[in-house]
Amino acid sequence: xxxxxxxxxxxxxxxxxxxxxxxxxxxxxxxxxxxxxxxxxxxxxxxxxxxxxxxxxxxxxxxxxxxxxxxxxxxxxxxxxxxxxxxxxxxxxxxxxxxxxxxxxxxxxxxxxxxxxxxxxxxxxxxxxxxxxxxxxxxxxxxxxxxxxxxxxxxxxxxxxx
Amino acid sequence: xxxxxxxxxxxxxxxxxxxxxxxxxxxxxxxxxxxxxxxxxxxxxxxxxxxxxxxxxxxxxxxxxxxxxxxxxxxxxxxxxxxxxxxxxxxxxxxxxxxxxxxxxxxxxxxxxxxxxxxxxxxxxxxxxxxxxxxxxxxxxxxxxxxxxxxxxxxxxxxxxxxxxxxxxxxxx
Numbered sequence: 001x002x003x004x005x006x007x008x009x010x011x012x013x014x015x016x017x018x019x020x021x022x023x024x025x026x027x028x029x030x031x032x033x034x035x036x037x038x039x040x041x042x043x044x045x046x047x048x049x050x051x052x053x054x055x056x057x058x059x060x061x062x063x064x065x066x067x068x069x070x071x072x073x074x075x076x077x078x079x080x081x082x083x084x085x086x087x088x089x090x091x092x093x094x095x096x097x098x099x100x101x102x103x104x105x106x107x108x109x110x111x112x113x114x115x116x117x118x119x120x121x122x123x124x125x126x127x128x129x130x131x132x133x134x135x136x137x138x139x140x141x142x143x144x145x146x147x148x149x150x151x152x153x154x155x156x157x158x159x160x161x162x
Numbered sequence: 163x164x165x166x167x168x169x170x171x172x173x174x175x176x177x178x179x180x181x182x183x184x185x186x187x188x189x190x191x192x193x194x195x196x197x198x199x200x201x202x203x204x205x206x207x208x209x210x211x212x213x214x215x216x217x218x219x220x221x222x223x224x225x226x227x228x229x230x231x232x233x234x235x236x237x238x239x240x241x242x243x244x245x246x247x248x249x250x251x252x253x254x255x256x257x258x259x260x261x262x263x264x265x266x267x268x269x270x271x272x273x274x275x276x277x278x279x280x281x282x283x284x285x286x287x288x289x290x291x292x293x294x295x296x297x298x299x300x301x302x303x304x305x306x307x308x309x310x311x312x313x314x315x316x317x318x319x320x321x322x323x324x325x326x327x328x329x330x331x332x333x334x335x
Contacts, residue, residue, distance in 0.1 A: 134277075135242075135277075136241070136242060143276055143277070148276070149276070150274065150275065150276065151274065151275070151276055151280075152275075152276025152277070153276075157241040157276075157277075158241075159241065159244055159279065159284055159285045160244055160245050160248035160249075160285045161285070162284070162285050162286070162287070
């Protein structure tokens with residue numbers, strides 16, 4: 001059986017209520033689901049002996065600006081066993097701007113989630129150390145959100161006195 | 163006409179103390195290599211035998227600001243880094259000079275962005291702006307020569323009114 005079918009069958013069998021959606025774009029297989037299931041599904045993808053997505057390559061987000069569910073959190077995970085990359089997505093709305101952490105599944109996602117929090121302001125529930133990673137801690141804005149101006153907000157980042 | 167010929171024929175020479183001090187000072191400018199990004203590679207190339215910054219007496223790149231006269235800010239300065247650059251500048255003893263090396267340092271360059279300071283003259287007094295992305299090592303040597311000319315024009319009284327923050331505190335008490 002092809003790996004894509006295996007993934008979709010296994011996920012549908014184990015998480016029937018997760019509102020799973022499968023799609024394919026430019027040879028990358030996408031899985032999208034309700035954000036409540038992010039932790040159990042990621043744990044399953046990593047620990048299932050036939051899948052073994054051991055490597056969390058990247059976590060980031062997309063700001064759709066005017067869409068109802070404003071943000072999409074995107075996880076790029078990789079199976080060394082199959083040499084296969086999977087894109088995992090979950091929608092997050094601005095009014096309820098949080099999602100569960102996967103740092104208990106992949107330790108490396110600790111800093112990746114901090115970066116996503118720093119740039120988009122999406123909070124990761126149960127994260128061990130959710131602080132800004134690039135911007136100064138007292139900074140009040142989220143630079144990769146669409147409403148943030150390219151040159152920043154004057155005076156928001158202090159300069160040394162001349 | 164050289165110095166040796168003059169000393170050989172007459173045994174002494176007459177000049178101003180200011181001129182001697184400025185001459186000595188400008189020919190031993192110790193740079194502080196504030197290498198933050200890719201301009202630092204060209205700065206290192208300027209120190210190698212091909213370009214040889216030692217010809218101008220500036221081969222002593224000190225990694226402690228306490229022994230430096232000239233800060234070469236070579237690279238993109240972010241808002242977060244600006245406090246570090248300023249702190250190191252403040253630790254250098256007077257008199258001191260600054261070269262803003264490259265487009266990023268002088269104006270923000272291609273990083274027209276919220277995170278990059280659009281020119282370090284917003285928080286540092288800059289003596290020479292150096293164009294290029296990155297500038298070639300010979301361009302850096304040219305900037306150094308300009309600094310040397312500037313130092314050569316200084317007189318001791320130019321530094322007499324320098325403010326010393328520590329002294330002011332004592333006087334106020």
